[in-house]
Amino acid sequence: MQILRMACAMGLGAVTASCHSESITAPALLRDGGSILFIGALQTIENDIPGMVQSFADSVSGAKIDVDEVTLPAFALIDHWQAGMGDGTARSVIASRRWSVVVLQQGPTTTAVNRDKLRLATRLFAPEIAKAGAVTALFSMWAELGRRGDFPASIESYSLAADDVGGILLPIAAAWLAAWRRDSTLVFETDAAHASPLGSYLAALVIYSKLSGHTPIGLPSSIALRFGGVLRVEPRTARLLQDAAAEVLERDVANHSVPRDETPALYFAGETPTARVK
Numbered sequence: 001m002q003i004l005r006m007a008c009a010m011g012l013g014a015v016t017a018s019c020h021s022e023s024i025t026a027p028a029l030l031r032d033g034g035s036i037l038f039i040g041a042l043q044t045i046e047n048d049i050p051g052m053v054q055s056f057a058d059s060v061s062g063a064k065i066d067v068d069e070v071t072l073p074a075f076a077l078i079d080h081w082q083a084g085m086g087d088g089t090a091r092s093v094i095a096s097r098r099w100s101v102v103v104l105q106q107g108p109t110t111t112a113v114n115r116d117k118l119r120l121a122t123r124l125f126a127p128e129i130a131k132a133g134a135v136t137a138l139f140s141m142w143a144e145l146g147r148r149g150d151f152p153a154s155i156e157s158y159s160l161a162a163d164d165v166g167g168i169l170l171p172i173a174a175a176w177l178a179a180w181r182r183d184s185t186l187v188f189e190t191d192a193a194h195a196s197p198l199g200s201y202l203a204a205l206v207i208y209s210k211l212s213g214h215t216p217i218g219l220p221s222s223i224a225l226r227f228g229g230v231l232r233v234e235p236r237t238a239r240l241l242q243d244a245a246a247e248v249l250e251r252d253v254a255n256h257s258v259p260r261d262e263t264p265a266l267y268f269a270g271e272t273p274t275a276r277v278k
Contacts (some may be wrong), residue, residue: 021180032056034066034095034101035068036067037068037102037134038103038118039071039103041075043107044069045069046195049245051225052225052231060212067226068093069092070088070089077121094125094132095131095132095159096130103170104137106121109152109158110153115157119164122136126183135168136162136165137210138159139170140170142154169252172207175203175206175241197231198237205219205241210252219242
């Protein structure tokens with residue numbers, strides 16, 4: 001197995017936006033020492049989503065967040081689990097150090113059999129993630145290109161998997177839908193289930209803001225990627241995507257999906273609760 005990295009320097013016009021200090025969930029901002037491990041298929045790192053999350057953190061407070069990933073093409077989470085503890089596998093990388101958050105993802109999970117596999121794999125991974133001092137987060141996947149009607153089923157699958165282990169749902173698919181309600185012509189996918197730069201930018205907004213408590217409003221629309229290049233989003237489009245992310249995250253808080261005594265900011269300080277496995 002190997003850790004795969006991808007970067008993309010595609011853009012839609014240059015601009016750098018200022019950052020607001022308002023918080024979505026009202027915790028302190030990220031502190032030094034935070035670390036996120038992404039595990040999944042290639043959609044997890046499409047256009048360097050982890051690097052975007054890292055850049056957002058740098059732009060807000062200068063706090064350094066370590067990001068890494070274990071991704072393989074077309075791998076489901078159960079495939080990562082069954083790969084065992086060999087060098088470079090998901091389980092060995094989880095066990096190799098302490099993490100703050102481990103993000104789990106697989107492709108669109110709309111059928112009953114794939115939902116069952118997602119929930120099983122999440123339950124298997126959660127105790128090992130907890131041993132590494134981390135919280136489990138679920139990367140809520142979008143549906144395949146041209147199948148917007150499948151979004152609710154995929155969202156439900158990831159929601160159930162997060163609930164099973166007391167984890168965090170990263171509502172990326174819901175944010176795509178919120179953005180499309182604002183502008184149905186936005187192109188978030190390039191083919192099948194692969195995200196465009198815009199789709200990846202919105203995913204990164206959701207991930208960073210959900211895990212930090214910082215509002216997505218005012219995050220940069222021009223961000224450096226880890227392996228060279230810059231992602232640039234036209235300012236008005238960036239603001240539309242930030243508004244969509246904020247809508248979904250504020251609704252999430254209103255529904256009390258993250259208890260106030262388990263705020264994501266604490267996860268980055270190493271004060272993680274034990275995963276609750278049902």
